[in-house]
Amino acid sequence: MPWKESNYNIHVELRRGRRLLYNSLSRSTCILEPADLELLSRATSGDLSDSAEDRSGLDQLAQQGFVYPREVDELSVVKNLYQQTRFNPGSIALTICPTLACNFGCDYCFQGKEKSTELMSEEVQDGIVALFRRSLAETPQVNLVQFMWYGGEPLLKRNVIYALSERLTAICHEKGLTYTASMVSNGHRLNREVAERMYALGLRQVQITLDGPQEHHDRRRHLLNGKGSYGQIVSNMSEWIDAVPIQVNLRVNIDERNRNDITRLIDDLAERGFAGKPNFKMYFAPVESVTRGCHSISEKMLKKMDYGRLEADLYRYGFDRKLSDIPYPPHFLGICNALRPKDFIVVPCGSIHKCWDTVSFADKKIGSVFDLDRLFGGSHPQQQKWDQFDPFTNETCRACKILPNCASFCAHKFIHAADTVGEATLPCPSLKYSIKEKLVLTAEKSGHITRDDYDADAIRTNPKELCTEEFDKEKYVRRYQ
Amino acid sequence: MQIVVGSTIGPAPQVVALQAVCGAVAKPTGACAVVGTGAGACGAVATGDGACGAVAGGASACVAVVKGGGACGAVATSGGVCGGVAGGAGVCAPVVGGAGACGAVAGAGGICGAVAGGAGACGGAISGTGACAAAASAGACGAAACAAVVGVCGVVACVAFPIGGNW
Numbered sequence: 001m002p003w004k005e006s007n008y009n010i011h012v013e014l015r016r017g018r019r020l021l022y023n024s025l026s027r028s029t030c031i032l033e034p035a036d037l038e039l040l041s042r043a044t045s046g047d048l049s050d051s052a053e054d055r056s057g058l059d060q061l062a063q064q065g066f067v068y069p070r071e072v073d074e075l076s077v078v079k080n081l082y083q084q085t086r087f088n089p090g091s092i093a094l095t096i097c098p099t100l101a102c103n104f105g106c107d108y109c110f111q112g113k114e115k116s117t118e119l120m121s122e123e124v125q126d127g128i129v130a131l132f133r134r135s136l137a138e139t140p141q142v143n144l145v146q147f148m149w150y151g152g153e154p155l156l157k158r159n160v161i162y163a164l165s166e167r168l169t170a171i172c173h174e175k176g177l178t179y180t181a182s183m184v185s186n187g188h189r190l191n192r193e194v195a196e197r198m199y200a201l202g203l204r205q206v207q208i209t210l211d212g213p214q215e216h217h218d219r220r221r222h223l224l225n226g227k228g229s230y231g232q233i234v235s236n237m238s239e240w241i242d243a244v245p246i247q248v249n250l251r252v253n254i255d256e257r258n259r260n261d262i263t264r265l266i267d268d269l270a271e272r273g274f275a276g277k278p279n280f281k282m283y284f285a286p287v288e289s290v291t292r293g294c295h296s297i298s299e300k301m302l303k304k305m306d307y308g309r310l311e312a313d314l315y316r317y318g319f320d321r322k323l324s325d326i327p328y329p330p331h332f333l334g335i336c337n338a339l340r341p342k343d344f345i346v347v348p349c350g351s352i353h354k355c356w357d358t359v360s361f362a363d364k365k366i367g368s369v370f371d372l373d374r375l376f377g378g379s380h381p382q383q384q385k386w387d388q389f390d391p392f393t394n395e396t397c398r399a400c401k402i403l404p405n406c407a408s409f410c411a412h413k414f415i416h417a418a419d420t421v422g423e424a425t426l427p428c429p430s431l432k433y434s435i436k437e438k439l440v441l442t443a444e445k446s447g448h449i450t451r452d453d454y455d456a457d458a459i460r461t462n463p464k465e466l467c468t469e470e471f472d473k474e475k476y477v478r479r480y481q
Numbered sequence: 482m483q484i485v486v487g488s489t490i491g492p493a494p495q496v497v498a499l500q501a502v503c504g505a506v507a508k509p510t511g512a513c514a515v516v517g518t519g520a521g522a523c524g525a526v527a528t529g530d531g532a533c534g535a536v537a538g539g540a541s542a543c544v545a546v547v548k549g550g551g552a553c554g555a556v557a558t559s560g561g562v563c564g565g566v567a568g569g570a571g572v573c574a575p576v577v578g579g580a581g582a583c584g585a586v587a588g589a590g591g592i593c594g595a596v597a598g599g600a601g602a603c604g605g606a607i608s609g610t611g612a613c614a615a616a617a618s619a620g621a622c623g624a625a626a627c628a629a630v631v632g633v634c635g636v637v638a639c640v641a642f643p644i645g646g647n648w
Contacts, residue, residue, distance in 0.1 A: 020485070023488070026488035027486065027488065028484070028486060028487055028488040029484075029485040029486045030482050030483060030484050030485060031482070031483040031485060032482055033482070033483075036482045057482070060482050061482070063488060064482075064484065064487070064488045065488050328486065442485060442486065443485045446485060446486075448483060448485045
């Protein structure tokens with residue numbers, strides 16, 4: 001049978017003629033010896049013998065997805081897997097913003113500086129309960145429900161969270177479902193008492209952000225009165241991290257201003273005893289001017305290449321100090337709640353959104369808890385933009401070697417392309433600028449290679465080897481205006 | 482070839498045009514791959530050191546077994562049941578694309594990976610000294626190691642926080 005090398009193979013040169021080979025579709029990574037590479041070459045040129053050795057080698061390459069029969073259309077395989085994941089009817093997610101107000105005044109906030117202080121009325125809370133019941137009725141295959149508390153700062157309105165948690169939990173029990181929730185919080189009010197109460201009400205994960213060592217964090221993520229917040233957040237987490245099994249995903253937003261000092265944050269957290277805690281992990285993200293609420297910081301954004309390389313270095317540093325996981329490339333980063341047809345976000349006035357980036361912008365709502373027939377009919381033009389978004393129609397993405405990892409990464413940057421500026425315009429993820437470094441990190445930290453096995457310059461990711469940098473923003477502005 | 486992380490989607494498929502029940506057996510050291518494109522049952526067994534892969538395209542049961550030291554992969558692309566067993570020091574990776582149950586077992590020092598792409602249950606176990614990873618993108622996940630998007634992975638379920646915005 002004629003074989004071809006997978007379109008999704010990514011080669012990383014090691015010393016002594018060896019190579020790290022990763023496939024973004026199978027997500028396999030292997031170390032190929034020179035003899036394996038010679039076999040790969042012969043397999044794809046049709047020069048294999050009938051020997052048991054060749055057959056065995058080919059079997060291994062095929063098993064890991066590095067070679068395919070020539071007649072197989074790999075793009076169809078990716079698309080099939082993508083659609084099964086995106087349209088899987090077994091789970092739904094409901095994100096609730098008890099308030100859009102916030103006690104912080106971060107200059108880069110994508111929700112803008114003037115935030116709504118509207119309260120969530122009893123009628124809207126009733127509407128959320130009705131929305132959840134309708135969602136379950138519309139998707140009877142559901143066996144997993146994900147609730148997320150979001151804002152603004154959700155803990156400013158704890159009474160709403162407490163009341164809705166109990167009502168939604170009761171429905172889950174009635175339907176034989178397990179209630180669990182996640183939350184995005186700035187952490188300032190998440191002390192032990194609140195953490196214990198939230199855990200009792202089903203909270204299992206929380207994202208909290210620290211933007212570097214104290215002087216950076218307090219300059220960027222201060223209270224509305226200008227007072228710093230680092231000490232209170234760290235003190236809060238220290239109070240309960242060993243006592244309450246809520247998973248903390250600590251996010252670090254990075255731009256030109258704090259890029260050089262993130263390692264000091266990692267050191268500080270290690271010194272404070274967070275290293276190795278099973279329920280504490282750090283991850284990193286670039287600050288981006290992704291909505292019209294944060295155009296003012298567009299000059300502060302890091303270039304994608306600079307951020308990608310920095311991120312890979314930080315994961316290495318964080319892993320060595322037992323504060324972050326190895327960032328092994330996942331499947332389909334781009335499948336978020338916005339693209340899953342029955343996942344919704346409700347804001348205090350009762351409006352429904354698809355994307356977390358749009359909740360402060362009323363013109364981007366897709367419906368209301370007070371008109372569920374229209375919502376589930378899917379007729380709102382804003383809703384149809386999300387439902388019809390297809391990463392496989394973009395030529396750059398179709399030809400990209402990390403399409404199975406990325407899946408166009410962020411649909412918001414296509415659908416609301418008019419709102420992005422500068423480095424935030426290109427939808428590509430940091431993975432495109434750091435995948436080789438992350439693969440080497442995986443192999444090294446799992447003990448398969450050592451630092452002596454590679455040259456740091458030779459394993460640098462060249463994004464142009466993966467796909468082009470072409471993104472016609474104006475085309476998407478016209479399409480979705 | 483040294484496997485650092487095993488495939489999570491099974492082997493490159495060889496399509497066999499069978500609509501209902503699909504089974505294949507390979508002799509020692511041979512390769513065995515079967516695909517059931519309909520909703521039938523699909524099973525494949527390699528009795529020797531060969532590679533064995535099975536794919537059921539519909540909502541059926543899919544089982545692949547390698548008794549020797551080969552590679553074993555099974556994929557049920559819909560809401561089926563999927564189990565893969567490598568009896569020796571092989572590599573074993575089953576995947577359920579939909580909401581089914583997914584289990585993988587590597588009997589000795591092999592590598593074992595299991596993924597339930599949807600809201601299914603996912604369990605991976607290894608009795609020897611090899612690596613074991615299981616991930617459920619939304620469902621229940623039980624294994625020695627669990628990896629998910631943006632480092633968010635719980636013992637009970639893996640839920641990825643959205644990546645955009647400046648939270």
